[in-house]
Amino acid sequence: MDTEAAINKLTGKFSDEIAGVTLRKGKRAIVTIRPTSLITLSEYLFKSEGFRFIIASAMHTRLGFEIYYHFSLDADGIILSLHVILDKEKPHIESLSNMFSASNWIEREMHELFGIDFLHHPNQEKLLSEGNWAEGVYPYRKEFK
C-alpha cells in the first residue's frame, strides 16, 4: 500500500474527524484530527491496520500544545503522524495507554515536562524526576528559561 492509498482509506472512513492532511515526500503523512477523535483513529490504525506506535512528540507553540502521535506501518515503510492541538490553559487529552503499553512512558514524560493531562492514564506518576523537581514547573514549555 502506498502512502496516498493509506491516507485515502483513512479519510474515506473518518472524514468527519479529520481536519487536514499533509502528504510529504518519502512515505510520510501528517493527519490533523480533533482531540476527541484520537482514541477512535488510533484504535483503527493499531488494531485494524497493523500500525506500530513509535512515539509521541509534544510541542509548545503559539497555537497552544500540539502533540504528534507517530505510527509506523513497517510492511510499507510509512510514517503516519496524528496531529492534535490542545487547549492553551488546561491541556488535556485521552490516554492511549489502555490500548497499548508503548505509550505509557511517553505520556508520563509529556505530563511531567509539558504539564499535559492524560485522562484515564493507568499511572500518571512522574517518569524522570521522581520527586526531585518542583510541582507545577514544566521545563519543556517555551516560557521556561
Next chain:
Amino acid sequence: MSRKTLIPIGPYHPLQEEPELFKLYCDGEIVRDIKWETGYNHRGIEKLSESKSYDQVFFLVERICGICSTSHPFAFANAVEEIVGVEITDRTRYIRSVIGELERIHSHLLWLGLAGHFLGYNTLFMWAWKYREPILDLFEMITGNRNSYAMFKVGGVRRDIEKSKIPSIRREMGIIRKKLDLLTGAVMDDPVIHARTKGVGILTRQDIIDYAAVGPTARASGVDIDVRRDDPYAAYPLVNWKVITAEAGDVFAKIEVRLLEMYESASIIEQCLDALEKLEEGNIALKINEIPAGIGTGRAEAPRGEVFHFVVSDGSNSPARHKIRAPSYVNIATFKKSCIGQTIADATISLAAVDPCYCCTERMAAAYDSSSGEKILNANELIEISMKRTKELRKSEAGHE
C-alpha cells in the same frame, strides 16, 4: 499476603548502561513484581538541541549513547535531509553504511561479552571483547576516533574512506568472520548456555506488539521489522543482505539473532567497499546553506533497534523542536513481561537481554528484607549467585555425559 523481599538493582550497576533503579519484589527466589525508576541521567538533550545550530546538534546527539554513537547522528541526518529535500551522493551512502555496520558489529560483540559475564562464562566475555578491539582500531583509522566518530553532517560525511584504507578493512572483515565462527560455535554448542538461556525471559509476539519493542528484541520474537529494509536509507537498498529473525523470544533467541546479524553486517561492509573502490574519491558532502522551515522524521536501525528523530524547523539556525526516541526507551519497558515469574539469577540475564544502555559505574546494589530492613545481599553476591548457578548446571551437564 506473603512476605516479599525487595532486591534493588541500581541505580548504578554494571548490568545497566544508564543509571536506573530496578526494584525486584521477590517471593523466595521468584520475582513477583518489578518496578523501576529512570531519569538519573536525564540531560535535557531535546531542550538543549533547541539552542544549538544544526551543525552542533550532530555532536550533541552523538553523545546520547557512547556505544552506538553513530545511530543518533544517522537518524538526525535523515530527518534534516528530509526537510531540506536533498539526495546525498552514492559515495556518501556507502560510507555511512560502512560506519553504521562496523558499529553494529562492535556493539553486538560488546553485548555478547557482557551476556557471557552475567552467566558466569567469563571466557566468552574476554574473547568477545578481544575481537571487538580491532573494530575500534578500524574506527580510529577511518574517523580518527575510537568512539563518537564525528563523521556525519547535513548532506554528507566529514571524512572519506580512501582507497588506501580499504585493504585493511577487508582484511579485518576476513578475520572477524573466522572469530564469529568461533564465538558462534562456543555459544550455540554449549549445553550450559542452552540451559541458562533457553525458555528464559520469554517475550511473546503479542508482548512485542503491545510494548512496540524494536530491533533484535522484536526480531527474536518473530516480529520481522528492520528500518534498514522497511524504510530504506543510506546504502541499504543498494546491497544484498537479509533480516535475521528467530521465533522463540527467549534470551537464547536474542543471542542467536545478534550473532547472525554480525555476519550480515560484515557482508554489507564488504559490498560497500566493492562499490567504494569503483566510485571516484571525494564528493562526500553536498553544500547546504540553509535549512528551510518544515518537518522531518528520520529513522535509523541502531544495534538495539529503531532510532527515531522528529525535527521541526522554523527556518532559523536551530531546531524549533527535536524529539528523540532511542530504542531502549521502548525495549526496557518489556521487563514487566520478561522478568516476572523468573528466579533472581535468571532475571539478571533477562534484564541484560534487551541490551539496555550501559553506564560502567557501579555504585551500589544491595538486597534488603522489606520488613526488617536487614541487608541480605550486595552487588557482588548477586552476580555470584548467577555464576554459581551456571557452575552447578555445568556440573550436572557433565554428569549426564
